Amino acid sequence: MEILEKIGDAASKTYKYTAEKTSKFAKETKIKMQINEHKGDIKELYREIGEAVYEKYVVDENIDIEFLKEKCEEIKNLSDEIVKCKDEILKLNEKRQCKNCYEEIGINANYCPNCGFQQEEIVDTKEEAVKEKIVEENNDEVEENKEELAENQEKTDISKEKNKKTRNNANQDSNSNEEQTDIDELNEDEDNNEED
Ligand SMILES: [Zn+2]
Secondary structure, three states: OHHHHHHHHHHHHHHHHHHHHHHHHHHHHHHHHHHHHHHHHHHHHHHHHHHHHHHHHHOOOOOOHHHHHHHHHHHHHHHHHHHHHHHHHHHHOOEEEOOOOOOEEEOOOOEOOOOOOEOOOOOOHHHHHHHHHHHHHHHHHHHHHHHHHHHHHHHHHHHHHHHHHHHHHHHHHHHOOOOOOOHHHHHHHHHHHHHO
16 A cells, blocks of 8 residues: 555656656747747848848949848847747756856856856846836825825815704704795705805
């Protein structure tokens, strides 16, 4: 019984390990495919630039600078994307690149084992952004609550004022000798009082 349990335990551990490894491998493969796609797009942009330059040369016209700028900008963006993808792969493997010699080093290494360069502290930008957003939202909420409080205070003041008026009216009514049962007359009275 005990042996069987142990076997089961070992098997599930192995399964977990394999599953983690597979998902990591799948992720890395996906990122590598993205890199290849970006590289292909960059090659195509180079080709378009070359073609445009040659076509202008043949007809003896000036090169369209705006067109070239646009294409260069696209290449730049794709190159940045490739750098990001490579960073992601390094992170998946718990590694990073030394800022000085570009050697792959452990993600938690403070100094590069290859060149001794001190590494920057890793800040999880995503987490930071989320934290900032929460703080911002809370601030907004506090402001809103303040506004609501002020509004409620105003309402309370108004109803206090109204109560005072109503009480005064009641006093006046009870003081008067004539009993006013006519609703129209009552309303008229109220209108007059409100004008006061
Ligand atoms: Zn280094």
